[in-house]
Amino acid sequence: MLALRCSVYAIFLVRLVAIQSSPDVLEAENAVFFEGKQVIPRSEASGQATLKMKKGQTVSIEFCLMMHSEIEVHNVWYSNDGESDLITITVDNKKMGEVLTEPLYKDGAGWNIFKPSETLDHFIYLSEGRHQLSLYIEKGDEYGVEIDKIELFLHNGKEEHSLDCKVFCFDDISYDHGIADTGFGHYTSKGKLVQKSKKTLCAEEDNINIPIFHDSARKFIISVNHPHYTSFANNRMADFDNCKMTLSLWSFRDIDLSQTQRVTQSSEVATLSVTPLKTDWQSNLISYGLIIEFSLDGPRIGMMDSEIGSVIKVSFRGIIHPVDVSMQYFGRWSKWSESTNKTIYSNKTWDTWEVPDFRWREGRGNSIRLTITAFRIERIQIEEIVMNKRGLAMDQSMMVYYDGMTIIEVVDIDAWWRVNETMTLKTLNDGRVFQGVDYFRIYRKIPWSENNFCQVFVMYQDGNVRLLPITPHGLDWIPFGSSILIGQSDPMAVRPAAPLRNADIDPKELTIQLAYLDGSFLSLKLDVTMKETMIIVSNPFYARSLTSHPFLTFRSMWVSNGNADVDNVSVDGNEPHHILSGWSTLRGTSFAFFRKCISKHNTLSPDIRVKIID
Numbered sequence: 001m002l003a004l005r006c007s008v009y010a011i012f013l014v015r016l017v018a019i020q021s022s023p024d025v026l027e028a029e030n031a032v033f034f035e036g037k038q039v040i041p042r043s044e045a046s047g048q049a050t051l052k053m054k055k056g057q058t059v060s061i062e063f064c065l066m067m068h069s070e071i072e073v074h075n076v077w078y079s080n081d082g083e084s085d086l087i088t089i090t091v092d093n094k095k096m097g098e099v100l101t102e103p104l105y106k107d108g109a110g111w112n113i114f115k116p117s118e119t120l121d122h123f124i125y126l127s128e129g130r131h132q133l134s135l136y137i138e139k140g141d142e143y144g145v146e147i148d149k150i151e152l153f154l155h156n157g158k159e160e161h162s163l164d165c166k167v168f169c170f171d172d173i174s175y176d177h178g179i180a181d182t183g184f185g186h187y188t189s190k191g192k193l194v195q196k197s198k199k200t201l202c203a204e205e206d207n208i209n210i211p212i213f214h215d216s217a218r219k220f221i222i223s224v225n226h227p228h229y230t231s232f233a234n235n236r237m238a239d240f241d242n243c244k245m246t247l248s249l250w251s252f253r254d255i256d257l258s259q260t261q262r263v264t265q266s267s268e269v270a271t272l273s274v275t276p277l278k279t280d281w282q283s284n285l286i287s288y289g290l291i292i293e294f295s296l297d298g299p300r301i302g303m304m305d306s307e308i309g310s311v312i313k314v315s316f317r318g319i320i321h322p323v324d325v326s327m328q329y330f331g332r333w334s335k336w337s338e339s340t341n342k343t344i345y346s347n348k349t350w351d352t353w354e355v356p357d358f359r360w361r362e363g364r365g366n367s368i369r370l371t372i373t374a375f376r377i378e379r380i381q382i383e384e385i386v387m388n389k390r391g392l393a394m395d396q397s398m399m400v401y402y403d404g405m406t407i408i409e410v411v412d413i414d415a416w417w418r419v420n421e422t423m424t425l426k427t428l429n430d431g432r433v434f435q436g437v438d439y440f441r442i443y444r445k446i447p448w449s450e451n452n453f454c455q456v457f458v459m460y461q462d463g464n465v466r467l468l469p470i471t472p473h474g475l476d477w478i479p480f481g482s483s484i485l486i487g488q489s490d491p492m493a494v495r496p497a498a499p500l501r502n503a504d505i506d507p508k509e510l511t512i513q514l515a516y517l518d519g520s521f522l523s524l525k526l527d528v529t530m531k532e533t534m535i536i537v538s539n540p541f542y543a544r545s546l547t548s549h550p551f552l553t554f555r556s557m558w559v560s561n562g563n564a565d566v567d568n569v570s571v572d573g574n575e576p577h578h579i580l581s582g583w584s585t586l587r588g589t590s591f592a593f594f595r596k597c598i599s600k601h602n603t604l605s606p607d608i609r610v611k612i613i614d
């Protein structure tokens, strides 16, 4: 009997080491509230507190599993001063074992000495979700026992787990490839996904970037459906936590102008220097030259900072007599602008100068120069000087088609990132042509609503497409999440694009002929059913090599499990992969981009599938 127990224990140890090196911990003081719950501060206890328990009491501690796991109670840590106590431990009403505490007689000093029990005899298989571990004091002296913590081992094949469900993941979500039903897919050659994603902490950055290659890409289907996980939360607000906010392009504070020497200050993107220029002893006036040299991000990395106009704001301190300030800028045109002069009368008020669009250059080589003239003896200081991007105007949209079932709109964005590029849209039913379009969108009537429409398709001039299934019954709208770039792009670009020239739409058939700036073209057919929204792409001509330039690029966001627009990708119905790690290329003809973990970001944004037919 003893031998058997030993061998079981040995296997057990090996397994523990192999699967999990440190146990998960439940603090006893976090027990569910009960009448007379007593939490005692103890310096030696984990979490510096214990839960006092007396004979006959039962307490429960809740925990939550993210996946199906086998649970063992490794140790119950307790302190005792007095006679021994007998504690029964159950998980979800199944008895895991008993702990007999050691007696100790130290006149109260024993309460700060913590001892582990041993691993309890039994284990239990639990499904994902919430569970309860309960402690019952079956026998004990009048002083009871103090419980510090309970250590659990979870066996589920994963290295990392936790005992709370901040994130809830479904284990049983999968996509089959369903190629057989088309009859074609079996014969087409394999396509290839290439991992070009990077990590981010900002949920509004498209860090997931997966170009898709295929040697012909003559016909393929992109479809979207509601997430396969079950959630009725409809979180859809942008989350700018941990995002680099670029409203302010640079700023400096506390600059003392009354220096006799040149002084400089630098930030990541800008350098400021102040030099006393000249003193007019007659009038006792002195001029200071303040120069700020800076670099700006531009379209090469998908930004507009170098293209859009800006606002320079300055606030002064120590103004006694009015101070003259003259501002000039230097940038794209490689010469100093005319000066704009202002007189400053008061402390701590913002004086502003505006610089129009297209005056800066991308990267380095931008400057502004302030010439400040004041009485020599006055100690003028700049409290703060900031350069911001100008405010953006609202998108301008125009309805170009309406028939009671379908609406088509064209939209003009202020400061579209493909600088000076726009597309032309033609409605084939009436031959009208709309110029200067940055994106267009198609709405469909919601079947369960008398007069509401929902967006199902949006296409931007840079080739990006966003798709939605019909808004589910009972909701007003659901958010977009992942997007897909249709058309050939440079896979090395920071912000890939397949810029469009024309889109010709047949609104009745919902077919669209696309012509790209690189000379490529292709046809789309939009098909909206209750279950999914689908586009069938066919008859392409590719202007560039299909080996070096992907025909599609999947773009999305993953910050962490539960804060992601996509978390898994599966190919041809096989075992899924994590969207961001563990692979560099994947081959197949059917790709599903989906989520297993309920996301707080865009909770109901759709899953996307790409199926190469030919």
Ligand SMILES: *[C@@H]1O[C@H](CO)[C@@H](O)[C@H](O)[C@H]1NC(C)=O
Pocket: 317, 318, 319, 320, 345, 346, 347
């Ligand atoms: C500005 O602040 C200084 C003190 O820093 C003060 O002496 C001066 O009177 C203020 N100027 C005005 C115009 O209020």
Ligand SMILES: *[C@@H]1O[C@H](CO)[C@@H](O)[C@H](O)[C@H]1NC(C)=O
Pocket: 325, 326, 339, 340, 341, 371
């Ligand atoms: C602005 O002030 C500068 C000197 O500070 C002067 O050279 C320039 O002529 C002024 N410009 C205008 C338009 O008054």
Ligand SMILES: *[C@@H]1O[C@H](CO)[C@@H](O)[C@H](O)[C@H]1NC(C)=O
Pocket: 358, 419, 420
């Ligand atoms: C875009 O147009 C503006 C105004 O015509 C021009 O100044 C700018 O240089 C153009 N930018 C590019 C990248 O062509």
Ligand SMILES: *[C@@H]1O[C@H](CO)[C@@H](O)[C@H](O)[C@H]1NC(C)=O
Pocket: 169, 561, 567, 568, 575, 576, 577, 578, 579, 596, 597
């Ligand atoms: C699928 O995604 C979830 C959430 O990111 C992750 O925990 C899981 O490991 C992924 N599946 C695979 C096989 O990597």
